[in-house]
Structures are given as structure tokens and as C-alpha cells.
Amino acid sequence: MDNSNLPNYLEYKGKYKGIFAWIFSTDHKRIGLLYLYSIMAFFIVGAILGLLMKFELIAPGKTIMEAKAYNAVFTLHGITMIFLIVVPGIPAIFGNFFLPILIGAKDVFYPRLNLLSWWLYIIGAVVAISSQFMNGASPDTGWTFYAPYSFKTQSNVLPALIGAFILGFSSILTGLNFIVTMHRMRAPGMKWLKMPIFPWTLYGTAWIQLLATPVVGITLLMVVAERVLNIGFFDPALGGDPVLYQHLFWIYSHPAVYIMILPAMGIISEVIPTFARKAIFGYKAVVISTLLIAFVGYFVWGHHMFTAGMSGTSLFAFSFLTFLVAIPSAIKIFNWMATLYKGSILLRTPMYWAVSFLFVFMIGGLSGMVLGALAMNVHLHDTAFVVSHFHFIVFGGVGFAFFAGIHYWFPKIYGKTYDAGWADTGWIVFFFGFLLLYTPMFYLGIAGMPRRYYDYVPEFHFANILSSFGAFIMIAGLSIIIINLFRSVRKGEKAESNPWSGKTLEWTISSPPIVENFEEIPEIK
Amino acid sequence: MTEDNTHDHYDHEGSKLGMWLFIFTELLFFGGLFIVYAVMRYKNGIAFCLAAEELNVSIGAINTVILLISSATIAMSISSIQMKKTKLTLLLLASTLILAIVFLVNKYFEWGAKIEHGLYPGSEILEQFGHGEVLFFGLYYFMTGLHALHIIIGIIFIAVMMMKVKNGKLNADRFVQLENAGLYWHLVDVIWIFLFPLFYLIA
Numbered sequence: 001m002d003n004s005n006l007p008n009y010l011e012y013k014g015k016y017k018g019i020f021a022w023i024f025s026t027d028h029k030r031i032g033l034l035y036l037y038s039i040m041a042f043f044i045v046g047a048i049l050g051l052l053m054k055f056e057l058i059a060p061g062k063t064i065m066e067a068k069a070y071n072a073v074f075t076l077h078g079i080t081m082i083f084l085i086v087v088p089g090i091p092a093i094f095g096n097f098f099l100p101i102l103i104g105a106k107d108v109f110y111p112r113l114n115l116l117s118w119w120l121y122i123i124g125a126v127v128a129i130s131s132q133f134m135n136g137a138s139p140d141t142g143w144t145f146y147a148p149y150s151f152k153t154q155s156n157v158l159p160a161l162i163g164a165f166i167l168g169f170s171s172i173l174t175g176l177n178f179i180v181t182m183h184r185m186r187a188p189g190m191k192w193l194k195m196p197i198f199p200w201t202l203y204g205t206a207w208i209q210l211l212a213t214p215v216v217g218i219t220l221l222m223v224v225a226e227r228v229l230n231i232g233f234f235d236p237a238l239g240g241d242p243v244l245y246q247h248l249f250w251i252y253s254h255p256a257v258y259i260m261i262l263p264a265m266g267i268i269s270e271v272i273p274t275f276a277r278k279a280i281f282g283y284k285a286v287v288i289s290t291l292l293i294a295f296v297g298y299f300v301w302g303h304h305m306f307t308a309g310m311s312g313t314s315l316f317a318f319s320f321l322t323f324l325v326a327i328p329s330a331i332k333i334f335n336w337m338a339t340l341y342k343g344s345i346l347l348r349t350p351m352y353w354a355v356s357f358l359f360v361f362m363i364g365g366l367s368g369m370v371l372g373a374l375a376m377n378v379h380l381h382d383t384a385f386v387v388s389h390f391h392f393i394v395f396g397g398v399g400f401a402f403f404a405g406i407h408y409w410f411p412k413i414y415g416k417t418y419d420a421g422w423a424d425t426g427w428i429v430f431f432f433g434f435l436l437l438y439t440p441m442f443y444l445g446i447a448g449m450p451r452r453y454y455d456y457v458p459e460f461h462f463a464n465i466l467s468s469f470g471a472f473i474m475i476a477g478l479s480i481i482i483i484n485l486f487r488s489v490r491k492g493e494k495a496e497s498n499p500w501s502g503k504t505l506e507w508t509i510s511s512p513p514i515v516e517n518f519e520e521i522p523e524i525k
Numbered sequence: 526m527t528e529d530n531t532h533d534h535y536d537h538e539g540s541k542l543g544m545w546l547f548i549f550t551e552l553l554f555f556g557g558l559f560i561v562y563a564v565m566r567y568k569n570g571i572a573f574c575l576a577a578e579e580l581n582v583s584i585g586a587i588n589t590v591i592l593l594i595s596s597a598t599i600a601m602s603i604s605s606i607q608m609k610k611t612k613l614t615l616l617l618l619a620s621t622l623i624l625a626i627v628f629l630v631n632k633y634f635e636w637g638a639k640i641e642h643g644l645y646p647g648s649e650i651l652e653q654f655g656h657g658e659v660l661f662f663g664l665y666y667f668m669t670g671l672h673a674l675h676i677i678i679g680i681i682f683i684a685v686m687m688m689k690v691k692n693g694k695l696n697a698d699r700f701v702q703l704e705n706a707g708l709y710w711h712l713v714d715v716i717w718i719f720l721f722p723l724f725y726l727i728a
Contacts, residue, residue, distance in 0.1 A: 109539055176546045184539035210546055214554035222561070222667070230647040231663035232656075233561055238663075239656020244564055248557055 006514040008415070026111035029513060032097030033413070034118050039093060040482070042084040042125065047475065049077040054437075054471035057464050060456055070454035071140035072155075076132065078143025079160060083167045084125050086398050087256055090263035091174060091209075092121070094405050095202045097413065099178060101506045102196050104187025104524065106516040109180040113173055120170035128163025131156040142452065144253070147234035147245035151226040158227060161220045168217045171259075175209030178202050187505075189524035193287070196504050197280060200287050201266030204294035208255045208262075212298070216252030219245065243308050250301035258297040260394055262290060264401030265332055268354050271404050272336050274502045275351040276343030282335045289328035289335075296325050306377045315374055322372035329365055333358065348500065349423040353404035356431050360400060364392030367442065382452075385445020388438045396434065403427070403481065410485065411499050415512040416492030422484040430477030436470025537701045544705040548712050551675075555716055558668050562723060565660045572657020577728040579644060580665070584635050585725035588628050589717065595624035596714045599683070599707045609697045611690060618687045621710070625680050632673055636666075665724055672720060675713045682706050 007013075009029045016024050022034060052073055056063050065073065096114065100107055108114050132138050137155040145164075150157050182203055186195065223245070225231045232238030234245040273280045280286060302310060302318030310318075336358060345351070367389040370376050380386060411417055440463040445451075449460050456464065498507040509517060566573045602617035639662075643650030646663050686706045689695045695703050 109536075110543065172550055176543060176550070179546055180539050180543045183542055184536055210550055211553055214550045215557045218554050218557035221671075222557075225663075225667055229663075229666075231667060232646065232659050233565070233663060233667075238659050239565075239569065240660065241564065241568075244561065248560070251557075 006519065008510065008512040009515050010414075010512050012515045024115070026107070026115050027515065028096050028100050028107050028111065028114060029413075029517075031114050031118055032093055032095075035088065035092040035096060035121070038118075038122065038125070039085055039089060042080050044482075046077055046080040046085060047478065049073050049080070051471055051475055053077065054468040056454055057456070058468040059464075060458055060461060062454070065454065067454050068137070068140065071142075071452070072138035074452055075139050075142055075160075079128060079139070079164070082143050082256075083128065083164050084121075086260045086394055087171060088121060088167070088174070089260065089398060090267065090402060090405065091178070091202055091205055091259075092117075093402075094198075094267065094409065095174070095178060095205075095263060098409065098506055099181065099199055099202055100185070101509070101513065101517050102199050102504055103182060103185065104190055104505055104518065104522045105181065105185040106518065106521070108177050109184055110177050113177055117170045117173040117177070120166055120173070124163045124166030124168075124170060126163075127166060128160050131159040131163070134159065144249060145220070145223060146249075147223065147226070147240075147242040148236065150223050151235065158224065161224050161227075165217050165220045165224075168213045168220075171209050172213045172217075175206035175213075178206040179210065182206075187521050187524055193284070194524055197269035197283070197286055197290075198263070198266035201262040201269070201290050204290045205259050205262045208259050208294055208297065212252045212255040212259075215248060216256075219248040219252070222248075243305070246305050246308055247301070250304045251298075254301040254304065255294075255297045257394070258293055260398045262293060264357075264398045265290070267401045267405040267408070268336060268357055269332075270502075270504065271350045271354040271408050272339050274408070274500050275346045275348060275354070276340050277346065277501075278339055278343045279503075280335065281338035281341075282331075285331055286335050289331040292328040293325060296321060296328070300325060303372055303377070306374060307381045319372055319374050323369065326365065326369055326372075333362060333365075346500075348407075349418075349420055349427060350404045350408035350500075352424060352427050353400050353407060356427070357397065357400040357404060360392050360396030360434065364389060364396050367392060380445055382450055383445035384441040384449045384451055387451045388441035388445060391438050391441075396438075403430075406485065408500070409506070410488070411495035412497075412506055412511050412513070414489050414492070415495050415510075416488055417495045417499065418488035418492055419484055422480060426477050426480035426484060428477075429480060430474055433470050433472070433474030433477050437467050437474055438470070440464070440467040440470070535699060535701075540701040540705060541708075544708050548708060551712055555668075555671070558664070558671070559719070562664055562668070565657075565664060569655075569657030569660060572655050573661050574727050576654075576658040576661035577724060577726075579639070579642075580725050580728075581635060581638075582725050582728075584631055585721050588631050589721050591624050591628050591631070592714045592717050595621045595628075596711055598624070599710050603700065603704050603707050606690065606695065606700045606703055607697050611696075614690050614703075615687060618683055618690065622680060622683050622687070625676055625683070629673060629676060629680075632669070668720055669724070672713070672716055675716070679706075679710050679713050682709060 009027055012027075014021055014025065022030055025031065025034075052064070053070065056065055056070055056073075096108070134156050139153075139155050139157045139160045141150045141153060141155075141157055145157065145161065150161075182195070182199060186192075222231070222233050226234055226240075230238070232240045234240045234242050236242060269280055269286060300318060300321045302314055303322045306315060306318070340355075367385070371380060371386065371389055407418070407423055444460055444463050444467075447460065447463075449456055495511050497509065497511045500507075505522060506513075508522065598617045599621045602614045602621070605613040605617060639645065644662055645651065646659070646666060651659055651662060683706055686695065686703050689702065
């Protein structure tokens with residue numbers, strides 16, 4: 001359909017001018033881009049912090065910073081990466097941009113609430129980051145804010161806690177908005193089981209955002225009260241229970257992992273069928289496994305606390321449930337494989353990212369099984385192995401899916417093509433660097449190197465050098481990718497409206513889309 | 526549809542769905558606190574019962590009745606707006622508002638008396654008691670305080686609804702916002718229904 005005679009969302013002139021036309025816009029596409037730019041900016045900060053840690057670990061002893069500075073750096077790295085990037089990440093960027101388009105709607109149900117979510121995100125980010133610039137030390141608790149240290153430390157934990165609380169609100173409102181949008185605004189004829197997979201994964205995610213985030217919200221508020229009012233819930237000196245804090249924290253923060261990974265799986269479920277030229281294999285199985293992951297994900301939080309002190313029965317129950325989550329995840333992997341089988345595969349940049357996603361996600365998932373086993377967990381708890389597992393899932397999973405998504409939808413978002421040669425180069429450099437960075441950490445963890453230490457024994461030197469070099473290579477790849485995309489926004493050639501011959505609704509409208517997406521709401525047959 | 530009227534479409538069911546989802550969030554928000562309460566009371570059962578004797582059951586009971594009546598008045602206002610009785614709607618909303626304020630005034634005197642007796646987190650007097658009492662009062666202030674904050678938000682919410690009823694933005698055809706305000710107010714009420722026995726009636 002060619003509707004280029006109407007103004008597209010990038011050119012559209014509304015009430016406001018200049019930057020205000022963006023930061024006060026209620027257009028879901030503009031809000032999606034606002035999130036894209038803010039999250040990318042924070043991501044670069046977080047990546048630089050990670051790089052600093054790898055510089056420190058390149059040799060035993062002090063290399064560029066002392067233990068205290070290292071504690072502050074890994075804390076800020078964790079807070080930025082988790083609360084500012086991967087949790088909002090894909091739903092806020094691609095969910096906002098493509099959810100209404102994929103279900104044939106003109107916008108989300110609450111456009112103004114959507115804008116408010118972005119503002120809350122920015123306010124939360126500013127408050128959290130202000131902890132770095134106030135008098136006193138930067139927070140040094142790690143992103144988990146474990147009690148009792150989080151209310152005993154003299155560092156500026158308070159703004160970080162309040163920032164995380166506000167960010168939680170932003171996340172809840174986005175989830176609420178998406179659920180109502182999907183219930184009320186699907187195009188005529190788009191039954192639930194005709195929705196593409198990406199909206200389905202957003203649906204599962206939205207429920208987790210809605211039902212898990214408030215628990216961490218209240219928990220963070222309790223820590224605030226602990227610091228300000230000495231209220232005693234988690235303070236053993238006043239009769240409180242620090243392990244209770246861990247329970248409450250992980251009741252949210254484990255499901256939060258599924259907030260991160262489900263939409264990533266959704267993107268992969270869009271990219272693979274498009275480039276295999278086949279409909280996704282086992283659509284219903286993928287949908288059901290999505291909802292199962294979201295549901296079972298609520299009941300596994302205890303596996304973060306196997307060594308914290310729990311009854312034997314709870315240990316077994318949490319371990320068993322953890323293994324259970326692997327089943328729906330594996331169903332997805334097999335469905336993606338089966339989609340590729342006998343497909344007419346077109347290898348383009350998004351597809352490279354998608355297949356490498358399968359690779360790193362499987363390593364991440366299987367190492368998760370290792371950690372879910374009780375006996376192994378005692379050995380590996382709080383070692384570099386956990387860090388590696390976590391980064392394979394969250395950076396490998398979410399990061400690779402994000403890059404798959406941005407290379408897949410870039411022509412639609414900007415109406416421009418990018419330089420495929422540079423994009424592929426960026427991918428292979430990044431992929432190689434990623435593996436070199438995190439694989440040695442599996443070995444280090446098994447050999448006994450604890451996480452969050454700025455120093456190590458000389459035996460670990462070689463593996464740490466490998467890992468640090470991996471980080472440098474990965475950052476080089478990342479720079480290639482980002483510079484290439486930025487250049488293409490300005491200088492890229494005009495894109496067709498359906499460059500990959502995709503079958504979903506976003507490819508039926510012009511690139512970039514017009515203000516209200518569709519001239520006429522499509523009818524699904 | 527022209528360009529800027531995406532906000533104009535009116536979907537009663539959808540708006541109510543959104544409010545219900547928000548209420549789920551609120552329930553889990555307080556749910557975290559109820560879990561903490563359960564764990565703490567399990568560990569300090571007797572101390573909790575003793576500490577509860579310090580609370581004034583009559584003020585608590587009066588406040589319970591006040592909130593129940595206010596829930597009734599706001600529910601009636603939703604019926605009356607559908608019957609196109611604008612004046613009655615405003616009157617009922619005003620009564621809800623006044624009852625909410627009376628609740629807060631009671632709360633103020635209740636807290637004030639406790640603090641005067643030195644029963645607040647971190648006070649010297651409280652430190653002489655055992656851990657159970659410290660935790661009880663910690664939870665008491667935290668949970669009733671958070672509830673009071675919800676009452677204040679509710680007051681603002683209801684005041685805005687009154688203005689909208691007055692200038693006709695809410696009417697017999699479009700009253701979903703008022704209904705949502707009612708849902709929110711019932712939530713605040715329900716939470717109090719749980720707080721009252723858990724703190725006042727366990728002595």
C-alpha cells in the first residue's frame with residue numbers, strides 16, 4: 001500500500017516545535033524512539049563501566065582502581081544495565097513502536113499515559129544517577145541492594161533506591177497500557193490466536209511487569225524506611241530478617257529476567273520466519289510456552305538463595321521448578337529450529353543476529369540448568385560462573401535479539417537502508433568478542449574465582465586476559481554497529497516498504513509509517 | 526478520524542480494565558507488606574498481641590465505619606450520575622470527600638498521641654521494649670502511613686471528579702472516570718478492612 005501522500009511520523013508537525021515536538025508527543029512511534037535514544041545513551045555509559053571493570057581485571061592486584069572504586073563501578077554498571085536498559089529495553093522501544101502496528105491499531109490505548117511512562121523513566125534515571133554526583137561515596141551495594149549492607153553503608157544508596165522505585169512505576173504503566181491495548185484495540189478479525197508472536201510475548205511480559213514490579217517497589221521503599229526511620233524490618237539488631245529482604249527482592253527480580261527475555265524471544269520469532277520464508281512452526285506451542293514461562297517464572301525466585309539458608313523442602317521445590325522453566329524455553333528453541341528446517345533461508349544481518357541468538361541463548365540456558373542443580377550451586381554460587389551465565393542470557397539473549405530487531409526494523413523505522421557490509425562486520429566482531437569475553441568466565445567460576453572482586457590469584461591471570469581482550473573486541477564491534485546505524489539514518493538510501501518480504505502488518509504500510517499508521521484499519525481474514 | 530483525536534475515542538470497558546489492572550498492582554504492592562507482617566507476627570506472636578494493646582480500638586473502629594460509609598456514598602454517586610442527578614452526585618461526592626478528611630484527622634490525632642508517648646521507630650522508649658514491639662510499631666506506621674497516602678491521593682482524585690461533574694465533562698453517557706475513582710476508593714477501603722483487625726483487634 002502506498003500512502004506516501006500523508007505526512008510520516010518523522011515529518012509530522014503538531015502543536016509543538018523542535019525538541020518539544022518529541023518530548024511532548026503522544027505518538028507511540030515517537031515515544032518508541034525517545035526510549036531508543038535514551039536507552040542507547042545509558043547503554044553506552046553502562047558498557048564503558050563494564051569496560052573499566054575489564055581493564056581492572058586484566059592483571060592481578062590494583063590495575064586502574066582500588067577495591068572501593070571497583071565496588072562503585074560494578075554497582076553502577078548493574079543498576080544502569082538492569083533498571084535503565086534491559087528491563088524497559090525491548091518492550092519500551094520495539095513494543096511501543098510496533099505493538100500497535102502489529103495488531104492493526106492507530107496507537108496504544110492510553111497515549112498520554114505512555115508519554116508519562118517515558119517521563120517517569122527519565123526522572124527515575126536522573127534520580128538514580130544523581131547518586132554519583134552528591135556528596136559522599138557512590139553506592140557500593142551491587143544492584144541487588146542486599147540488606148543489611150544497603151542500610152548500613154554510608155554511600156548514597158538512597159537516590160539509587162528511589163530512582164529504581166520510580167523506574168518500576170514507569171515499567172508498570174507500560175505493562176498496563178499494553179495489556180489494555182491488546183484486549184481492546186486489535187483490528188477487526190485479529191483474534192487472539194492470530195496475533196503475531198511478538199505481541200504475545202509483550203502480553204506475557206506486561207503481566208509480569210504489572211504483578212511483580214510492585215513487590216520490588218514496596219521492598220525498596222522498606223529499605224528507604226530502614227535507612228531514614230530505622231524501622232527494623234530487615235535489621236537483625238532490631239529483630240528484623242535480612243533473608244526476608246532477599247525473598248522479597250527476588251520475588252520481583254527473578255520474574256524480571258523474563259520481562260527481559262520474553263520480548264527478546266518475540267523478536268526472534270518474527271525474524272526467523274521472515275528470513276526462513278516459512279510460517280513459524282508450532283504457533284500455538286510458542287504462544288503457550290510464552291505464557292508458561294511467564295507463569296512458572298513467578299515461582300523460582302528461591303534459586304538465587306540456595307546458600308542463604310532455607311529448609312531442605314524449599315530447596316528441592318525451587319530447584320525442581322527451576323528445571324521446569326527449561327521445558328517451555330526448549331520448546332521455543334525446537335520450534336525455531338523446525339522453522340528453519342527446509343526453509344528457504346535468506347542470510348541477512350538480522351538473521352545472523354537471530355541464529356547467533358540461538359547459540360548464545362542455549363549456552364546461557366544450559367549453564368542455568370547447571371546452576372539450578374543444588375549441589376553444583378553450592379560450588380558455583382557467587383562465582384564468575386554466575387556472572388557468565390547471566391550475561392549469556394541477558395546480554396546474549398536480550399542484546400542479540402535487540403540487535404536483530406534494530407537491523408530488522410531499521411528500514412521501517414527510518415525509511416532508510418543501512419550498509420549491510422558494515423552491519424555484518426559489526427556482527428561478526430561483536431559475536432567473536434562476546435564469546436571471548438564470557439567463555440573464560442565459566443572456567444574462572446568453576447576454578448573458584450568469586451564475582452565482584454577487583455583482585456585475584458595469579459593462577460587466574462591468563463583466563464582474565466582472554467576475557468579482557470574479548471571485551472575490547474566486543475566494544476570495537478559495538479562501535480562499528482552503532483556508527484553504521486547512525487550514519488545510515490542520515491545518509492542511507494531510501495528503503496522500500498517491505499525489504500525482507502515480511503508477512504506481518506508493519507510491512508504493509510509505508511516506511512517510515514504515517515502518523516496514525518494505517519489509512520484504513522486493516523481487516524484480518 | 527482526524528489527526529489529533531486518538532485521545533477522544535471512548536471505551537468504557539477498556540478504561541475499566543485499565544483501572545482493574547492498576548488495582549492488581551496496588552494489591553501486590555500492599556501484598557509485599559502483608560507478607561512481611563505475616564513473617565514478623567509468626568516470629569513474635571505474643572509481643573505483637575501485647576503491643577496491639579497500645580492502639581485505640583475505638584478510633585480504629587470509628588475510622589472503619591467512616592470508610593465504609595464513604596465507600597457507600599461514592600457508589601451511590603456513580604448510580605446517581607447515571608440517573609442524570611448532577612446535584613445529588615456532587616453532594617454524595619462531597620460527603621465522600623469530607624469523610625475521607627475526617628478519617629485523616631482521626632489518624633492525625635491517633636499518631637500524635639502515640640508519638641507523644643514515645644512510641645515511634647527509633648525512640649528511646651520503644652528501644653526498651655523487645656524486638657517484637659519495635660517491629661509491630663514499625664509495621665504499624667509504615668502500613669497505615671502508606672494507606673493514609675492512598676487516602677490523600679484518593680481525596681485529590683475525588684476532588685478532580687467533582688470538578689469534572691460540575692463542568693459536565695462527566696455525565697450520564699461518559700462516567701467511566703467516576704467509576705474508576707469509585708473502584709480506587711473501594712480498594713483503599715478494602716485495604717483498611719484488613720489493616721484494622723491485623724493491628725487493632727489482635728490484643
